[in-house]
Amino acid sequence: MHEHEWRRQIVNEMHLRRWPVLRAPMVVVQQVRLVEDAQRDAEWAAWSAMPGGGEVRRAYRRHVSGTLAGGLAFTWERHSEASTQTVFAPGADTATPELGAALAWMASLPGATVRATRLVIVADDAAAQQAMAHAAPDSPLDFAPEDMVSCHVAGPMRIWSDFRIGADGYGRMLVAANGLDGGDLTRAVQRLQELGSYRNLALLGLPVARAAWPRLDEAEADLRRLGEALTRKDVRDDDLMAQLSALSLAIAAVASATDYRMSATAAYALLVEERLADLAPQPIPGFLSLGEFTQRRFLPAVRTCAAFSKREQQVAARAGQFTALLRARIETRIENQNGALLASLERSATRQLRLQHLVEGLSVVGISYYATALIGHVLEGGESLVHFDARLAVGVMTPLIVLATWLGLRRARKRLLDPAASA
Incomplete structure (x- = not known):
């Protein structure tokens, strides 16, 4: 097989x-x-x-x-x-x-x-x-x-x-x-020997937790300072992000150095409880029993390790929350800057449109003036051939020339701005 x-x-x-x-x-x-x-x-x-x-x-x-x-x-x-x-x-x-x-x-x-x-x-x-x-x-x-x-x-x-x-x-x-x-x-x-072995292996986590506890104290103090700095407008976002990144790396280093030992302590503690239940110690008057001896100091040590693990996770989560708040602050600032930029662009476009209308008005006047002058010269040259008043004719035609010029420029602008119309 x-x-x-x-x-x-x-x-x-x-x-x-x-x-x-x-x-x-x-x-x-x-x-x-x-x-x-x-x-x-x-x-x-x-x-x-x-x-x-x-x-x-x-x-x-x-x-x-x-x-x-x-x-x-x-x-x-x-x-x-x-x-x-x-x-x-x-x-x-x-x-x-x-x-x-x-x-x-x-x-x-x-x-x-x-x-x-x-x-x-x-x-x-x-x-x-x-x-x-x-x-x-x-x-x-x-x-x-x-x-x-x-x-x-x-x-x-x-x-x-x-x-x-x-x-x-x-x-x-x-x-x-x-x-x-x-x-x-x-x-x-x-079972008696296994109880002692698992107890000692579980307690290996206690010195690790005690040694790393001050590092969590320092991390929490740094988080408090960074939390206060987040509310101040005179602190640069780049500086805050650099400090938060360094602090997050420090917390991750603590977790990397202690997580295995804390997890092992929790696993060994369960085995100690199982072996102690299997042995079922019965007290004898005048003596401390095996169960009392184990519970008296072993459980507080295990709980210390569990409290350290929980605190390390809370500090890491708090650092993550501060990072998220800083990112939200940076994103809000960027959005405000983009909004201000868009408003500035809108005002600039409005001014350009008004200027364009002014230029168009002046163009109508200029083109009409020159067109009227040319037509006036033509009429004055023909005044000797045909008896009529050239000045009167120019005066009558001037409004028509201005209107025709304005309509022509408007149509030309519409054809430039509207691709469908130009097609």
């Missing part, structure tokens, strides 16, 4: 991001890295061919799974802008040589880490309390009591964490399975 070129890709997509089955006790170490496009090939080469005796069981361009040197299971997942590397070590010891070697190799991979966690899974609450009681200072289970977050998630499973970065650069979390096992435990821990 003729397969679509994307069929296997979309089918394989449904099988990606699968973890090995988790069973307490176990340590799960995960890193989330932002990887640039230029680094993708080097990252793929590192994961698709494991060094030092590692084994790859499944390898796609977006997912690799297998075992590292020392027998530790791992998964690598590629996201749109980040990559997630996860190592699974049996037992509750976070300082084994095999795990240390695996983390050292992961530290050499390309990309900038945005989240790194050590998650220790134990069988029940009693084992968790014992592990925390015997935790050495600065160890992965040495939590700060004032920042402790603890609650039940996904049913009976309980978590403890202070959500702080330890001296080793990793966040720490303790999980008591409390009867969850196999696939249920695996899915719950995976």
Whole structure:
């Protein structure tokens, strides 16, 4: 059969991001890295061919799974802008040589880490309390009591964490399975890790919004000054247009630099809400729950990013409105100038018509005068042959000559101005 070129890709997509089955006790170490496009090939080469005796069981361009040197299971997942590397070590010891070697190799991979966690899974609450009681200072289970977050998630499973970065650069979390096992435990821990990863990726938009916020303040101040200048007649339109164009370019530069990050923050925030709803945190008296911890600072940060995006759009729209007003002002001024020019042309045409009529009148007088003089000379020459009064004849003929001259000039002008009449 003729397969679509994307069929296997979309089918394989449904099988990606699968973890090995988790069973307490176990340590799960995960890193989330932002990887640039230029680094993708080097990252793929590192994961698709494991060094030092590692084994790859499944390898796609977006997912690799297998075992590292020392027998530790791992998964690598590629996201749109980040990559997630996860190592699974049996037992509750976070300082084994095999795990240390695996983390050292992961530290050499390309990309900038945005989240790194050590998650220790134990069988029940009693084992968790014992592990925390015997935790050495600065160890992965040495939590700060004032920042402790603890609650039940996904049913009976309980978590403890202070959500702080330890001296080793990793966040720490303790999980008591409390009867969850196999696939249920695996899915719950995976959702818990995805919640933290998407939360950090969403919060990447907050520093961007804070850094760009003063630029919007400056743009609004410039818009206020330009708005005042628009009402003044002594400010040149060319100067206003140049300033508005420069300001619009500055606003567009802010949008170009921040739109992707703000859109990503909004998308990641929806995923955080979904994962939090799937985990369904249940509070425990005396402790801050995972839901409260997430809602307390995460939602204000997301809303700050949303407010920044809305404000950037409003500033851009306001700049567009000012540009439209300036164009309307320029067009109105041009129309007024055209109207004044047309009125001047009309007055000039009226004066030319009057002058033309005056010239025609003078022409009638001049032509009639010369015609009468010529006829008078003729009559005076014939006066000796025929007895009549030449002066009287000239006097009688003068009105007729003037009328004939006027009618002739009028007809000639009509033939020149009316093409149909001349045809």
